Amino acid sequence: MSGLIALDWGTSSLRAFRFDGEGRLEETRARPWGIRHLPEGGYDAALAEITGGWPVLPRLACGMVGSRNGWREMPYLDTPANAAQLGGALGSLRAADGLDVHLVPGLRDPFGPDVMRGEETQLIGAMALRPSLAEAATFILPGTHSKWAEVRDGAVAGFRTLMTGELFAVLRQHSILGATGAEAVNDAEAFARGVASARDSGAAGALSRLFSTRALMLDGALAPASVPDYLSGLLIGEEFRAALAGGLGGRDTPLQPIGDAALCERYRRAAVLFDIELPPPIADAAAHGLWRLATQAGLVHDAFQESRAC
Amino acid sequence: MSGLIALDWGTSSLRAFRFDGEGRLEETRARPWGIRHLPEGGYDAALAEITGGWPVLPRLACGMVGSRNGWREMPYLDTPANAAQLGGALGSLRAADGLDVHLVPGLRDPFGPDVMRGEETQLIGAMALRPSLAEAATFILPGTHSKWAEVRDGAVAGFRTLMTGELFAVLRQHSILGATGAEAVNDAEAFARGVASARDSGAAGALSRLFSTRALMLDGALAPASVPDYLSGLLIGEEFRAALAGGLGGRDTPLQPIGDAALCERYRRAAVLFDIELPPPIADAAAHGLWRLATQAGLVHDAFQESRAC
Numbered sequence: 098m099s100g101l102i103a104l105d106w107g108t109s110s111l112r113a114f115r116f117d118g119e120g121r122l123e124e125t126r127a128r129p130w131g132i133r134h135l136p137e138g139g140y141d142a143a144l145a146e147i148t149g150g151w152p153v154l155p156r157l158a159c160g161m162v163g164s165r166n167g168w169r170e171m172p173y174l175d176t177p178a179n180a181a182q183l184g185g186a187l188g189s190l191r192a193a194d195g196l197d198v199h200l201v202p203g204l205r206d207p208f209g210p211d212v213m214r215g216e217e218t219q220l221i222g223a224m225a226l227r228p229s230l231a232e233a234a235t236f237i238l239p240g241t242h243s244k245w246a247e248v249r250d251g252a253v254a255g256f257r258t259l260m261t262g263e264l265f266a267v268l269r270q271h272s273i274l275g276a277t278g279a280e281a282v283n284d285a286e287a288f289a290r291g292v293a294s295a296r297d298s299g300a301a302g303a304l305s306r307l308f309s310t311r312a313l314m315l316d317g318a319l320a321p322a323s324v325p326d327y328l329s330g331l332l333i334g335e336e337f338r339a340a341l342a343g344g345l346g347g348r349d350t351p352l353q354p355i356g357d358a359a360l361c362e363r364y365r366r367a368a369v370l371f372d373i374e375l376p377p378p379i380a381d382a383a384a385h386g387l388w389r390l391a392t393q394a395g396l397v398h399d400a401f402q403e404s405r406a407c
Numbered sequence: 408m409s410g411l412i413a414l415d416w417g418t419s420s421l422r423a424f425r426f427d428g429e430g431r432l433e434e435t436r437a438r439p440w441g442i443r444h445l446p447e448g449g450y451d452a453a454l455a456e457i458t459g460g461w462p463v464l465p466r467l468a469c470g471m472v473g474s475r476n477g478w479r480e481m482p483y484l485d486t487p488a489n490a491a492q493l494g495g496a497l498g499s500l501r502a503a504d505g506l507d508v509h510l511v512p513g514l515r516d517p518f519g520p521d522v523m524r525g526e527e528t529q530l531i532g533a534m535a536l537r538p539s540l541a542e543a544a545t546f547i548l549p550g551t552h553s554k555w556a557e558v559r560d561g562a563v564a565g566f567r568t569l570m571t572g573e574l575f576a577v578l579r580q581h582s583i584l585g586a587t588g589a590e591a592v593n594d595a596e597a598f599a600r601g602v603a604s605a606r607d608s609g610a611a612g613a614l615s616r617l618f619s620t621r622a623l624m625l626d627g628a629l630a631p632a633s634v635p636d637y638l639s640g641l642l643i644g645e646e647f648r649a650a651l652a653g654g655l656g657g658r659d660t661p662l663q664p665i666g667d668a669a670l671c672e673r674y675r676r677a678a679v680l681f682d683i684e685l686p687p688p689i690a691d692a693a694a695h696g697l698w699r700l701a702t703q704a705g706l707v708h709d710a711f712q713e714s715r716a717c
Binding site for chain 1: 475483515519520521522552567568569570573574577578580581582583609610611612613614615616617618619621622623625626628645649650652653
């Protein structure tokens, strides 16, 4: 029996993928057991449950499971780093079932400094799924901590984190901007207004327009229920403005989103206002990245790769 | 008996000033009774207590007491607006003691849009205390919602709010940047590093460097206990970077802080890294602004002004 159990284990969720010996994804399972929300019994119990009934196979995990607050801390590899380097730097731990769990290291961009855990695996997977992008592309991975990553010659060359998602959450839940007294509604027009305001903020940036969210509401020019979508547009627009102003996502290389379809759709709508057409996002990038790194590390025998090499 | 009871009534605190008939500040009292923290009995009880034992005098209040969530909502006056216009636009309410409380309107900058309540009175007071600045100056009023205000020919010409203080508070209390596991220490060097990082972020802005706070800590390049001062420097530095990039605080006009000495000292240290030397802050600006507006409105007889006018 050959194959791989691949684990994408983040802060708020755990996903497990079972691959057959030829890299075909046979089954996917998901649990709300991020490293901050483990079930009773902790990591071992979560692992046993989510892989219940699956054959004994090599296991490889990426994400915050390898962080300081995770199961075992893995070091960061400095950029630039490619699949061979990441695959050659796996660590491992012995689980309670007596078998190993291998862990992918995180990546560190010394020019930030900046760090990522989990996204490096998604980037490897995205390059495996779209080999044409491995030469030169900028990937956007929206989320709590959005990443803009530059890829060159199959390696992650550098990246920058923008705390868009977390900023939105804390401002909405804990700042005066969230105190609207109204139930939020979807308002695509308010979202677009927010994006445009960030785009037009120039070098000052949208931080200097944050308070305008409230001023517009007091003015009666923004419905209280539309404040969250306006704020979301302002912050995602600021992510584009700042990334482009910082030299990320130059127009000579493709810009490719990776991740959740609904969130990437927001990014696609924001990009339009910057005259950028974003393609549909790449899905299941983490799973395919884990497969790719497992083959690099020799954890599994990659029949397809071998046949290509002949 | 002539004179004025002036009230600076904000979100988190209430200060009362008693002026004699010639505009001399005779007594100051402070209570932690901002409009969100009123004592039992509400506004009337707070007013009765803080003015207890004082003679019956005209009463004038500025600040959030005149907001939608305050005692009585006052409209905003559009910029540009001077002391005569603000003094001519006071409103009033009848307190439980049967006497009036007059209220200063807020200011609205239609080019933000942006709004202020209370700072307009501080600006009027600062111009009264430093007439040489009334011609042309930029005032910085640091705080939860910092204001940068342009003054021209005795009028508030325009302003911009930067949510520096609130952003610092929510990021420290509710984001991953606050999760340092360490008790904060004062670290002037970390503060300066944060300011410099914001200054050097160029057109991308410091929002794109927010996460570097955590990366530096994980790197061992920033002590967990110094993260708050680094973050404070990054956000105050971003306030300067954004304000200057947005055309506020041009080097041809004086830049003058107003407000709390400790906070203004942080701003002075940040300004040094932008090659700007900030003078000591103007204190008691609200009290003197209330006096000035009261004389403009005819609430008190300003012997000094009259003698000047002769």
